[in-house]
Amino acid sequence: xxxxxxxxxxxxxxxxxxxxxxxxxxxxxxxxxxxxxxxxxxxxxxxxxxxxxxxxxxxxxxxxxxxxxxxxxxxxxxxxxxxxxxxxxxxxxxxxxxxxxxxxxxxxxxxxxxxxxxxxxxxxxxxxxxxxxxxxxxxxxxxxxxxxxxxxxxxxxxxxxxxxxxxxxxxxxxxxxxxxxxxxxxxxxxxxxxxxxxxxxxxxxxxxxxxxxxxxxxxxxxxxxxxxxxxxxxxxxxxxxxxxxxxxxxxxxxxxxxxxxxxxxxxxxxxxxxxxxxxxx
Ligand code: PAF
Numbered sequence: 001x002x003x004x005x006x007x008x009x010x011x012x013x014x015x016x017x018x019x020x021x022x023x024x025x026x027x028x029x030x031x032x033x034x035x036x037x038x039x040x041x042x043x044x045x046x047x048x049x050x051x052x053x054x055x056x057x058x059x060x061x062x063x064x065x066x067x068x069x070x071x072x073x074x075x076x077x078x079x080x081x082x083x084x085x086x087x088x089x090x091x092x093x094x095x096x097x098x099x100x101x102x103x104x105x106x107x108x109x110x111x112x113x114x115x116x117x118x119x120x121x122x123x124x125x126x127x128x129x130x131x132x133x134x135x136x137x138x139x140x141x142x143x144x145x146x147x148x149x150x151x152x153x154x155x156x157x158x159x160x161x162x163x164x165x166x167x168x169x170x171x172x173x174x175x176x177x178x179x180x181x182x183x184x185x186x187x188x189x190x191x192x193x194x195x196x197x198x199x200x201x202x203x204x205x206x207x208x209x210x211x212x213x214x215x216x217x218x219x220x221x222x223x224x225x226x227x228x229x230x231x232x233x234x235x236x237x238x239x240x241x242x243x244x245x246x247x248x249x250x251x252x253x254x255x256x257x258x259x260x261x262x263x264x265x266x267x268x269x270x271x272x273x274x275x276x277x278x279x280x281x
Contacts, residue, residue, distance in 0.1 A: 003079065004092050005093055007094070010052070010090065014090070022050045023047075024048060024050050024141070025045070025143060025145045025146070026051070026053075026143035026146045027040050027044050027051065027146070028056075028134060028146065031074070031078045032072040032078070034186050034190075035178055036149060036151065040175050041053060043173070048145055051088075052089070053090070053092070054091075054094075055091065056133065056137075058130070058133040060106045060128070060133065061127075063124055063125050075093060092140070099136050099137075106131075107131065108128065109131050111158060113248075113249075114154070114157055114158055114248075117251065118240060120154070127154075127155070130155055131162045134162060135166055138168050142170075144171065146170050146172055146173070147175055148172065149174075149175050150175060150176055150277070151177045151186070154249060179205065185274075193270075194269075194270060197235070197269035200235060201236070203230075203234060203236060204265060208263055208265060208277070210226070211278070212279075215280045220253055231267070235269075236267045236269050237267065237269075239267060239268060239273070241263065241264070243262070243280065244264060246260035260280075262277055262280060263280055264276075
C-alpha cells in the first residue's frame with residue numbers, strides 16, 4: 001500500500017491513474033479508523049477504480065483544544081487496517097504544514113445558515129474548519145467522487161454547499177450510517193466510553209427509532225417532549241434534539257406535505273459527546 005505525505009507525490013500518483021482512465025474516489029478521515037470507516041472505503045471501492053484515503057487530524061475544526069489533544073491517533077494501527085481492507089488503497093497522511101503552511105486558519109464561508117444550527121451552534125467554527133481542510137484536500141487529490149457518512153449529516157450538507165460555492169469538480173456521495181449490532185452509530189469516540197456508558201449508549205438510537213414512530217401521528221412538540229422525558233432519568237445527558245428539514249436543516253415546528261424531515265441528536269456520555277440522526281419520512 002502506498003502512503004504519501006507530501007502534495008506533489010499524491011497529486012502526481014492520482015494524475016497518472018486519471019491518465020489511464022481510472023475513476024478516482026476519495027474518503028477523507030481523521031484516522032482512528034473503525035468499522036464505520038471500513039464501510040465507507042468499501043462503498044468507494046465498489047464504485048471507483050482507485051480510492052484515496054486521507055488521514056489528517058484537522059486542527060481548525062476543533063473548537064475545544066482538549067478535544068483536539070485527546071483525539072485518538074494511531075497511524076500504525078490505521079495503516080494496518082487499511083492494508084487488510086485493500087492493499088491497493090492510496091493513503092495520504094500529511095502533516096499540518098503540508099496542508100496549512102504557516103497559517104492554521106479557516107476560510108470564512110457563507111453557508112446561508114447551514115453552519116449556524118445544531119453542531120454549528122454548539123461547536124462554533126467547526127464547519128468552517130471542516131470546509132477549509134476539505135477545500136485544500138480536494139485541490140490536492142482532485143477526485144471524481146468523495147464519500148461521506150450520513151452520521152455527520154450536517155457535515156454532508158456543508159460539503160455539498162462548499163462544492164457549489166467553490167465550483168469543485170467532485171461528486172459528493174452520502175453513505176448510510178454504520179451501526180454496531182446494538183444500534184450505536186460507529187464513531188471514533190466510542191472507544192473512549194466507559195463500560196457503563198457503552199452499555200447505555202444504544203439508548204440514543206432506540207430513542208430515535210421511537211421518535212420516528214411517533215413522528216407519523218404526533219405533533220413535533222410531542223416528539224420533542226418524548227425525547228426530553230426519555231433522557232431526563234438517563235446517565236446520558238441530552239445536549240440537543242432537533243427535527244429539521246432534511247436539505248435546509250431549518251428548525252421545524254410543524255410538518256408540511258412533500259417535505260423530508262430528519263431528527264438530530266447530540267448527547268454527552270460522561271465527557272464523550274455522541275451524535276446521531278435518522279430520516280423521519
Ligand atoms: O468527518 C471527518 O472525519 C472530518 O470532519 C473530515 C471530513 C475528515 C474533515 O477533517
